[in-house]
Amino acid sequence: MRQIPAGTTLWCCLVLTAIGCGRQDAPNTTVAAAKKDGDASPKADKAPLPPPPGLTPQVFPPPPHYDIPTAKTKQPAVTKPKVPVVPVKKTRVKPTATVSLTAEAFGGEIQKDAEAAERKYESVFVELTGTVNNVGSRDREPFVTLDAGPESLSILCLLAQEKEPWAKISKGQKIKVRGQWPDVSVQPTLEACVLVDLGANPAKEINAETLAAEFAKNKDGVRKQYADKPLIVTGVIDTARPRNDLGAVSVYLKGAGAVVVDCGFNAVDRAEAFALKRGDAVRVVGEFSLFESSDGPALRGCRVITTK
Helix, strand or coil: CCCCCCCHHHHHHHHHHHCCCCCCCCCCHHHHHHHHCCCCCHHHHCCCCCCCCCCCCCCCCCCCCCCCCCCCCCCCCCCCCCCCCCCCCCCCCCCCCEEEEEHHHHHHHHHHCHHHHHHHHCCCEEEEEEEEEEEEEECCEEEEEECCCCCCCCEEEEECCCCCHHHCCCCCCEEEEEEECCCCCCCCEEEEEEEEEECCCCCEEEEHHHHHHHHHHCHHHHHHHHCCCEEEEEEEEEEEEECCCCCCEEEEEEEECCEEEEEEECHHHHHHHHCCCCCCEEEEEEEECCCCCCCCCEEEEEEEECCC
């Protein structure tokens, strides 16, 4: 076994002592004293140690200041009183001249420039020639509408002096009317209209029993013959009942056997329909409905023609 020379052990101890080998830190007298006195609180055990000699403690900047926004109280909205708008009616000069044109040309001018058409026609009588699209009454004011072509709405002609225009005017009929430009309208309109000329009425007059018998004999033939055409039907009322939830009413005229004639009144004319009584003899005008004429002939848009 190799022997370590004498003096080597002393030299190693001196070197280790210089570099701190085997160095024992002095006990923390504060903690020791606390433990000695029986203080075992977490604060005493976890007290921060002082930084080592020669080490500068790191200093952190303070956190930025932040203002927490506070909720603003919502102020009630100030409602300004509405000022009623009173329409000012123009002072109109009574027309003396008459301008004649077709319903299609009249509707085309309005479609192109309504304001220009108003300036042109508001001081004259307008006489229109056209084909009837519809005839009826609105708020007890009779009217007809004239076809103005595919690019324009129908021309509404309010008939001030006619009580039952449907008694002599039907869909598809050529007529001429004269009226005035209205003060207010939502579609091309003439008011205070009078009938100037009436072409032949295309509506065919037929007895309810005859119509029902023809239908029972040749259903398809009757449907083809009268499809979407106006008819004036004379007959005796059998019964009446609501047709749908919108207020339309069907009045049935006695026909042939089990086949009866169904005359449908629109909701706006329901009062006229319910005023009729069973057994009354009436003349009714309406448009033959191809779609609803399945079990018997059916008319729609019906109105009663008063027998004088």
